[in-house]
Amino acid sequence: MDLEALKAEWVGLDFDEKKFDLSAEQLRVFAVSCGEEEPRFIDPNDPDFQAAPTFVTTLRSARVLPSGFPNLGRPFDAGKKVILHAPIRGGDQLIGRSRISDIYSKTGRGGPMIFVVHEMEFRNQRDELVAVVDSRQINQPEAK
Template identity: 35%
Template sequence: MAVDRSLIGKESPEEVFEVERGAIRKFAEAIGDPHPAFRSGEIAPPTFPTTFRMGIPGVNLELSRVLHGEQEYSYRRPIRAGDRLRCKTRVADVYEREGRLGKMTFLVTEIEGRDEAGELVFTGRSTIIVR
């Protein structure tokens, strides 16, 4: 197995991400979303947290062997320009499946983002496939 099941439950250190209007605009342009609130940089598109890059201690992947499986987000409120979000991510699951080309390891991570008052803003879940 490319990723050990003992990593389940491991968390990243908390990181603070400052959401900038220009970053929201650039992201909206990059994904081709014409929504005026996104293009103005007022409110971030739903997939914006994919820009929050965080490492988890002990999880070291060779990027040439990684595929993005799926991603989902749930929101309590939209992410807005000027937000300072305290985020952390953790390994939720690790499992193997047999594919056409052999065994594949699935790494499931969860991310949580809270505002400066400690209120939950969003959660996310991602599945990464390691070949």
């Protein structure tokens, strides 16, 4: 696998856009599931009611990888980074835009692994940037 050629072709490419209409109930259930106890996360009547910080990780794009992206092996979810810019509220309408932000390799116990980072940027109905989520996907070419 020519990693540099893969990066040149795919990194920075915008490949998906999806709209999300958020309900207060959706936000509340997520926060309760995570064990949040503060009214700002679990009480829709709280004047500062907002999504718990990692709620955006539940908002998934229509595609995980761009159409035509090569099969790199069995994928695993290796982790997520969430950068928060502004509160997300019940009733917000978010647009999530996806791109591949990085591709890199590491060698682990199981052999070579290729990491693909799927960056999803979320803006609200006022076009304010509210959050960015980086999802790291491990691909193990030799995994069966």
